Amino acid sequence: MICMVLVAISMYCILCKRNLIKIVIGLTVLGDSINLFLICLGYKFGGIPPIITEEYLRNLPVFFTLAVDPLPQAFVLTAIVINMSITALALALAVKIYQYYGTLDATKIRRLKG
Amino acid sequence: MIPSEWLPVAIIITPLVTGFLLIPLGPYTSKKFQGFFATIASFLTFVFTVLLFLKVIDGTIVIHKMAGWKAPFGIVLVVDALNGFVTMVVVGIVMLATVYSIEYMKHDTGLSYYYSLLMLMLSGMVGVTLTGDLFNLFVFLEIASIAAYGLVAFRLTELDPLEAGFKYCIMGAVATSFILLAIGLLYGLLGTVNMADMAEKLKTGNFLYGAKNGNIILPIILAVLIWGFGIKAAVVPMHTWLPDAHPAAPSPISAILSGVFIKVGVYAMIRVLFTIYGIQPGNCLLFYVMTFGVITMVFAGFLALAQSDVKRMLAFSSIMNIGYILFGVGIGNFLGLVGGLFHLLNHAILKALLFLAAGSIIHQTGIRDMRQLGGLGRKMPITLTVFVIGGFGIAGVPPLNGFVSKWIIFKAAIETGQPILIFYVVMGVVMSAVAVAYIVNALRNIFFGESKIDLENVEESPPLMLIPMVILSAMVVILGIFPQFGFNLVEPAVKATVFPASYIHQVLGG
Numbered sequence: 001m002i003c004m005v006l007v008a009i010s011m012y013c014i015l016c017k018r019n020l021i022k023i024v025i026g027l028t029v030l031g032d033s034i035n036l037f038l039i040c041l042g043y044k045f046g047g048i049p050p051i052i053t054e055e056y057l058r059n060l061p062v063f064f065t066l067a068v069d070p071l072p073q074a075f076v077l078t079a080i081v082i083n084m085s086i087t088a089l090a091l092a093l094a095v096k097i098y099q100y101y102g103t104l105d106a107t108k109i110r111r112l113k114g
Numbered sequence: 115m116i117p118s119e120w121l122p123v124a125i126i127i128t129p130l131v132t133g134f135l136l137i138p139l140g141p142y143t144s145k146k147f148q149g150f151f152a153t154i155a156s157f158l159t160f161v162f163t164v165l166l167f168l169k170v171i172d173g174t175i176v177i178h179k180m181a182g183w184k185a186p187f188g189i190v191l192v193v194d195a196l197n198g199f200v201t202m203v204v205v206g207i208v209m210l211a212t213v214y215s216i217e218y219m220k221h222d223t224g225l226s227y228y229y230s231l232l233m234l235m236l237s238g239m240v241g242v243t244l245t246g247d248l249f250n251l252f253v254f255l256e257i258a259s260i261a262a263y264g265l266v267a268f269r270l271t272e273l274d275p276l277e278a279g280f281k282y283c284i285m286g287a288v289a290t291s292f293i294l295l296a297i298g299l300l301y302g303l304l305g306t307v308n309m310a311d312m313a314e315k316l317k318t319g320n321f322l323y324g325a326k327n328g329n330i331i332l333p334i335i336l337a338v339l340i341w342g343f344g345i346k347a348a349v350v351p352m353h354t355w356l357p358d359a360h361p362a363a364p365s366p367i368s369a370i371l372s373g374v375f376i377k378v379g380v381y382a383m384i385r386v387l388f389t390i391y392g393i394q395p396g397n398c399l400l401f402y403v404m405t406f407g408v409i410t411m412v413f414a415g416f417l418a419l420a421q422s423d424v425k426r427m428l429a430f431s432s433i434m435n436i437g438y439i440l441f442g443v444g445i446g447n448f449l450g451l452v453g454g455l456f457h458l459l460n461h462a463i464l465k466a467l468l469f470l471a472a473g474s475i476i477h478q479t480g481i482r483d484m485r486q487l488g489g490l491g492r493k494m495p496i497t498l499t500v501f502v503i504g505g506f507g508i509a510g511v512p513p514l515n516g517f518v519s520k521w522i523i524f525k526a527a528i529e530t531g532q533p534i535l536i537f538y539v540v541m542g543v544v545m546s547a548v549a550v551a552y553i554v555n556a557l558r559n560i561f562f563g564e565s566k567i568d569l570e571n572v573e574e575s576p577p578l579m580l581i582p583m584v585i586l587s588a589m590v591v592i593l594g595i596f597p598q599f600g601f602n603l604v605e606p607a608v609k610a611t612v613f614p615a616s617y618i619h620q621v622l623g624g
Contacts, residue, residue: 027288027291034294034298037295041301071301078249079294082253082260086263089283090287094280097280101273
């Protein structure tokens with residue numbers, strides 16, 4: 001639920017804010033909220049790390065019900081790296097735009113809207 | 115020789131390694147060497163792709179299991195005729211654009227970064243098409259997209275590329291975020307990200323945790339996926355980044371972005387619709403895809419008429435042709451898909467040709483506004499010829515390939531006999547006329563009449579720029595006169611699309 005609220009907030013931020021930096025912040029929040037959602041998919045109350053130890057090798061069904069799903073965490077690690085590179089690129093472009101126009105207001109930059 | 119199951123890996127690895135080598139080599143090598151290095155790498159990739167396509171054309175499916183993990187657990191690269199076909203189109207166009215870049219980009223600095231990003235983008239695009247794993251597809255899509263954002267904003271000294279790059283970056287990032295959300299939802303529902311496994315579980319209704327509301331969520335997931343890939347493919351309500359981004363990029367990059375990058379979005383849509391969801395022709399979802407296609411076609415066609423910047427006009431024309439492709443795919447029967455995929459091939463060739471020709475004009479004159487140009491026909495005869503061939507091909511004038519594929523799409527639509535489809539066909543024919551109008555307008559402005567400014571010293575482009583254009587225009591004519599040659603490429607791809615059962619079976623069984 002929280003993730004969906006965050007998605008909504010970030011979409012508002014991207015669509016309605018004029019400042020380029022705030023748009024990038026919105027993008028980051030969007031990415032992170034989706035990561036949070038992915039993590040929630042694999043979460044279990046009172047879960048254990050998905051590593052088969054001696055103790056659980058003898059009792060695999062218990063292990064399956066208790067262990068946290070590791071796959072979404074692997075997804076999120078990848079997605080975090082991707083988000084970071086997009087944020088870095090967008091910020092670099094924003095810096096360049098600021099150097100040329102002297103402003104970060106999207107409405108004042110000639111064609112850029114949104 | 116490389117064994118066939120290693121070919122997909124070779125196709126992805128070759129440009130990737132080249133991209134990484136170019137950066138450290140950059141300060142020590144000349145611009146020409148970097149260009150030829152990238153060209154050789156893309157040529158090698160193209161050879162691998164052709165070998166792979168010849169392998170899969172008879173319906174065989176090549177599967178590579180990464181690190182030896184079996185299908186539903188590890189990442190697999192799966193190649194059937196459909197993605198073999200798309201990969202071949204992608205790599206072929208990128209190869210020609212790389213040759214063209216050697217001459218076109220020689221006045222720019224930082225070329226090692228340029229070729230490095232170009233190779234990364236190639237690697238990402240072939241990754242998207244070759245992978246058999248939805249999350250892997252997302253990762254490769256991001257690789258290709260980030261390289262594309264960088265390339266659009268490559269000329270940092272001008273203002274347009276910066277703005278367009280930022281806009282493209284934001285819209286593309288939102289799109290991929292939502293694709294990730296949809297993949298997450300699918301994973302939560304099915305407990306797998308392998309496409310074949312997903313398709314199998316969807317068919318049997320085998321949801322994780324005994325979820326009962328799957329049938330409600332699935333169309334929503336599909337909508338989010340189509341929306342995300344639709345932004346990448348510039349379908350009309352989500353097209354606004356394209357007319358900014360494509361003209362702002364250097365011309366060879368425009369050719370790649372317009373020619374093949376948006377097709378990768380279309381490919382992903384086809385894969386999701388036909389392989390994962392296993393949709394049959396006549397499904398109402400396909401009707402929506404088709405309607406979006408027609409709206410795209412009409413909207414972008416009229417906007418293209420109003421443009422004075424030659425590359426902006428071509429960008430709108432790209433959006434319009436995406437509309438035709440979606441129309442063909444959306445009909446969903448065998449003939450419609452043949453038309454759609456054939457048009458995908460044709461439009462990739464034609465639009466790459468037109469952007470390269472426009473790049474040739476811009477490179478020699480430095481002007482992009484069609485109203486200022488004029489009388490170039492006598493000074494640049496070869497560019498004139500290829501522009502005429504490409505332009506009339508896009509507009510669908512009979513002996514050229516654009517006519518053949520459009521005709522098949524219309525024929526497929528009429529054969530279904532539904533009145534709404536016949537209305538769509540009428541729209542399609544009208545839009546073809548509009549395409550003739552803007553192409554003729556461009557030709558008249560650029561090549562004939564009198565120039566408003568001094569263009570006395572303009573010469574024909576150097577041979578390294580002309581060769582790719584001549585190759586592409588030769589293909590336009592050949593595919594137009596002997597369409598059977600094109601059908602031989604497309605028909606196996608369509609068979610693989612319509613009957614995904616053997617794909618699913620072989621991935622899970624092998």
